[in-house]
Amino acid sequence: MAAPGISLSDLYIGSIINVYSRQLKLVEYGNLFTRQQFESTSERTFAMVKPDCYTQTGKIIDAIYQNGFTISKLKMSKFTQAQHADNFYSEHRGKPFFSDLCAFMQSDVVTGMELVADNAIGKFRDVIGPTDTNEAKNSCPNSLRAVFGTDNLRNAVHGSGSASEFSNECGQFFSRSFAPTAAFNNCTTAIIKPHIIKEGHAGKVIDMILQ
Numbered sequence: 001m002a003a004p005g006i007s008l009s010d011l012y013i014g015s016i017i018n019v020y021s022r023q024l025k026l027v028e029y030g031n032l033f034t035r036q037q038f039e040s041t042s043e044r045t046f047a048m049v050k051p052d053c054y055t056q057t058g059k060i061i062d063a064i065y066q067n068g069f070t071i072s073k074l075k076m077s078k079f080t081q082a083q084h085a086d087n088f089y090s091e092h093r094g095k096p097f098f099s100d101l102c103a104f105m106q107s108d109v110v111t112g113m114e115l116v117a118d119n120a121i122g123k124f125r126d127v128i129g130p131t132d133t134n135e136a137k138n139s140c141p142n143s144l145r146a147v148f149g150t151d152n153l154r155n156a157v158h159g160s161g162s163a164s165e166f167s168n169e170c171g172q173f174f175s176r177s178f179a180p181t182a183a184f185n186n187c188t189t190a191i192i193k194p195h196i197i198k199e200g201h202a203g204k205v206i207d208m209i210l211q
């Protein structure tokens with residue numbers, strides 16, 4: 001049946017929707033047919049704002065919304081143990097830049113997000129551009145890495161390269177091992193209200209707070 005105010009883009013696992021004043025959390029597909037229909041059009045990827053771009057987090061989140069993604073999970077955390085970077089970047093273990101990569105990832109906070117969109121993995125890779133910032137500046141000057149990155153290592157943003165990378169990275173980052181950064185000391189609480197999230201303006205609010 002039609003539910004006023006709900007559109008197809010609101011329907012993804014983890015979403016909280018309001019149907020006739022009842023708040024419902026979508027936890028699973030109703031059946032195999034529905035799963036196949038939705039999974040063929042709506043994919044998930046893992047995005048991360050790296051330590052070099054902490055102050056640009058709002059602008060990057062705004063670009064994520066402008067490019068048509070829904071943010072279904074978000075956490076600010078820190079690679080506090082050597083093991084975090086070692087596990088997260090295990091495919092790069094043994095490469096010459098690996099120890100610099102681990103040190104860089106532990107140098108400040110990161111913001112990890114699960115994004116939902118049609119073809120989210122490929123689409124987000126296009127939005128962030130090539131790994132090397134200098135190459136990004138030449139070949140994709142509007143990409144996030146061209147705009148916010150510095151070099152091959154400090155390239156501002158990460159995006160999963162495949163569905164298996166997504167489930168591995170998202171599973172690690174949203175586990176208890178990656179603690180949230182709330183200090184509960186000299187803090188206040190700011191709540192970004194639902195209409196701002198729905199209208200895709202959360203990045204602008206975070207940017208104003210950080211500025």
Ligand code: CMP
Nearest residue numbers: 092097101131152153154155157158159
């Ligand atoms: P990303 O693709 O998000 O994940 C692996 C990271 O390793 C990559 O971003 C860069 O931060 C880093 N990296 C990859 N290749 C190099 C390189 N040749 N020199 C330095 N850092 C690199």
